[in-house]
Amino acid sequence: MVPSLKLCEHTFQVIVRSAELSGSRNLGSSNLHDQKIILKKELPHDVMCSTLLHEVMHMVADLNSIELGEQDIDNLAIGVLSLIRNNKELIDYISKEVV
Numbered sequence: 001m002v003p004s005l006k007l008c009e010h011t012f013q014v015i016v017r018s019a020e021l022s023g024s025r026n027l028g029s030s031n032l033h034d035q036k037i038i039l040k041k042e043l044p045h046d047v048m049c050s051t052l053l054h055e056v057m058h059m060v061a062d063l064n065s066i067e068l069g070e071q072d073i074d075n076l077a078i079g080v081l082s083l084i085r086n087n088k089e090l091i092d093y094i095s096k097e098v099v
């Protein structure tokens with residue numbers, strides 16, 4: 001897992017740990033104020049990736065004061081994960097700095 005990620009003007013620390021997260025069914029958590037994303041250590045790779053994107057979608061929503069339900073967040077995360085995984089050329093194209 002990456003140690004941090006940049007999102008807009010923010011840098012979020014990404015922490016993977018086995019400690020209990022609030023709520024027994026939570027796979028991850030995030031906090032805009034602390035600028036931290038916490039992921040459960042025991043997650044399989046695919047679930048780790050979708051959970052990270054789920055938490056990123058929460059941060060995007062929070063940064064823009066958009067109220068979304070957990071299902072909305074999940075659907076966005078799954079869509080973005082599919083986009084990233086299936087469009088490497090697009091990701092390379094988008095990632096290029098404009099000069």
Ligand SMILES: [Zn+2]
Binds near residue numbers: 054058073
């Ligand atoms: Zn959530």
